[in-house]
Amino acid sequence: MTDTVAAPLAGIGRVQRGLTPYTPRLTRWPMLLAGIAGSWLVVWWRAGDVTTPDGAVWLMRSVSALAAVAVVFALDDPSIDTTRSLPASRGVLMRLRFVMGAVALAVALAPATVVALMHLDTGSTVLGVMLEVCVLVVLTASAALVLQRQFGISEPAQFMVLMVVGFAMAAQLLGQRWPLLVPPGPQWAAAHWRWAGVLVVGLLVLVWQLRDPASRPLRRSLAW
Amino acid sequence: MSAVLESHVTERQASGATWLAILQLGLREGRRMVLSPVVLLVLGFMALMGGVNVAPQLTDPSLPSRSEAYDLIFFIFALYTGLIFYIACHLVASSARRTKAEGQLQASPLSSRARSAGLCVGVVIGPGLVAVVGMVTLALLGNDITWVYGSQQPVGIAELVQLALTVIGAGMFAVMCATWLRFPGSLPLGLVILVFGTILMSDAERAPINTWPWFAPYIASPDWIDDAWTLMGSQAWHAVYLAGLCALAFCAVMLREREGRARWLVISAGVVAVTAVAGAVQL
Numbered sequence: 001m002t003d004t005v006a007a008p009l010a011g012i013g014r015v016q017r018g019l020t021p022y023t024p025r026l027t028r029w030p031m032l033l034a035g036i037a038g039s040w041l042v043v044w045w046r047a048g049d050v051t052t053p054d055g056a057v058w059l060m061r062s063v064s065a066l067a068a069v070a071v072v073f074a075l076d077d078p079s080i081d082t083t084r085s086l087p088a089s090r091g092v093l094m095r096l097r098f099v100m101g102a103v104a105l106a107v108a109l110a111p112a113t114v115v116a117l118m119h120l121d122t123g124s125t126v127l128g129v130m131l132e133v134c135v136l137v138v139l140t141a142s143a144a145l146v147l148q149r150q151f152g153i154s155e156p157a158q159f160m161v162l163m164v165v166g167f168a169m170a171a172q173l174l175g176q177r178w179p180l181l182v183p184p185g186p187q188w189a190a191a192h193w194r195w196a197g198v199l200v201v202g203l204l205v206l207v208w209q210l211r212d213p214a215s216r217p218l219r220r221s222l223a224w
Numbered sequence: 225m226s227a228v229l230e231s232h233v234t235e236r237q238a239s240g241a242t243w244l245a246i247l248q249l250g251l252r253e254g255r256r257m258v259l260s261p262v263v264l265l266v267l268g269f270m271a272l273m274g275g276v277n278v279a280p281q282l283t284d285p286s287l288p289s290r291s292e293a294y295d296l297i298f299f300i301f302a303l304y305t306g307l308i309f310y311i312a313c314h315l316v317a318s319s320a321r322r323t324k325a326e327g328q329l330q331a332s333p334l335s336s337r338a339r340s341a342g343l344c345v346g347v348v349i350g351p352g353l354v355a356v357v358g359m360v361t362l363a364l365l366g367n368d369i370t371w372v373y374g375s376q377q378p379v380g381i382a383e384l385v386q387l388a389l390t391v392i393g394a395g396m397f398a399v400m401c402a403t404w405l406r407f408p409g410s411l412p413l414g415l416v417i418l419v420f421g422t423i424l425m426s427d428a429e430r431a432p433i434n435t436w437p438w439f440a441p442y443i444a445s446p447d448w449i450d451d452a453w454t455l456m457g458s459q460a461w462h463a464v465y466l467a468g469l470c471a472l473a474f475c476a477v478m479l480r481e482r483e484g485r486a487r488w489l490v491i492s493a494g495v496v497a498v499t500a501v502a503g504a505v506q507l
Binding site: 045155159162165169 | 266270307311409410411412415420424
């Protein structure tokens with residue numbers, strides 16, 4: 001690599017390294033902690049009533065809805081108006097935010113997962129529940145990034161409760177035609193193909209929103 | 225010159241002008257709450273989902289029967305309208321904070337407390353009017369129906385008033401959350417407290433005493449909640465209790481500002497006493 005190319009890249013690296021320590025400080029930790037506390041409280045409140053696979057699935061659904069709304073606060077960036085004009089890719093910062101969100105999600109879901117695994121007997125049921133959790137998290141994250149990148153809302157996580165309420169409403173209203181919230185049983189596999197379809201749509205939106213607008217080639221265009 | 229003119233304005237006239245301004249602000253805020261993109265978006269979304277669900281089953285393209293329309297309106301008001309208006313009212317009440325316009329509003333003729341009062345008046349005028357229209361529609365539809373929820377009769381006036389008060393109460397609670405919790409997560413936090421708190425209190429099996437669900441901020445209609453506890457108390461007094469909760473949320477909003485807090489503490493104590501009495505009498 002020639003010096004003319006290496007020097008600006010080193011400068012970009014310095015800017016990214018300079019921004020990295022500020023990212024955890026700017027994160028909305030109280031909401032992540034509130035999400036974890038709320039998820040644990042729900043498990044503490046309802047774990048005693050879970051005696052069937054259906055009960056375990058509903059416990060996971062309730063807790064994952066709560067956790068999905070909370071962990072998306074890791075993507076909030078109050079400094080975005082200032083930092084978006086800096087000569088640095090947002091990839092490093094976004095990766096850091098995703099790691100923080102993933103850690104918060106894992107901690108929030110751990111007790112509910114333990115309770116659910118005690119009552120879910122088949123591997124396909126466990127996989128299905130995990131797929132539902134992924135869909136909720138991907139949908140809220142992609143919707144938050146759409147608001148942040150397309151509409152200039154620096155802290156979109158507060159609106160994501162609307163996304164979860166809307167998704168629950170759609171699942172209830174479309175329950176007869178395309179059931180999603182089904183109990184473990186004969187409808188489980190068909191319903192989870194639909195969940196997988198929703199996941200694909202969510203992932204496409206997420207990848208589209210993670211694209212760095214400053215770089216053209218697809219290989220370098222994801223903000224990862 | 226202006227000082228001379230101002231001296232002719234009595235305290236009573238100034239107070240009257242402030243209340244008129246609060247009412248005008250309430251009209252404007254109520255309109256913003258009802259016409260919020262959230263309300264229109266969710267209603268459009270529900271219509272779309274309902275249409276997708278119903279369209280393939282339509283062999284006879286006739287209008288729904290009175291009992292079907294009654295069921296649908298009751299279902300939407302009992303499950304969704306309060307939640308939708310909670311979100312809309314919170315977004316309106318927190319818009320100045322979110323857009324960082326609070327500093328500019330400090331220079332407006334109305335004080336911060338008057339603007340908060342305007343928001344509460346807006347909840348009564350906007351979502352309250354929607355709730356009243358819905359309840360009048362239900363009362364008219366239910367007038368001739370003999371079949372609603374199996375073999376039950378349509379719900380009574382007191383239960384319809386309860387339903388309207390849950391919508392107003394959700395809006396008041398949203399304004400209270402936005403006024404006291406001034407950080408980005410206050411909307412989801414308040415919603416989680418509202419939903420899980422109501423579920424926790426309505427759960428008769430887990431309640432410390434079997435009358436506890438009567439204290440939940442929700443309707444107590446036996447036609448909607450198929451539990452034995454709904455048959456034990458007074459529906460009319462439960463409506464009074466819910467009105468007391470709405471008034472308490474209003475008092476909490478007024479208590480946010482330091483100025484005149486002692487007077488509002490006295491008023492709040494009176495409202496707490498009346499609500500407690502209504503809560504005790506309803507059982």
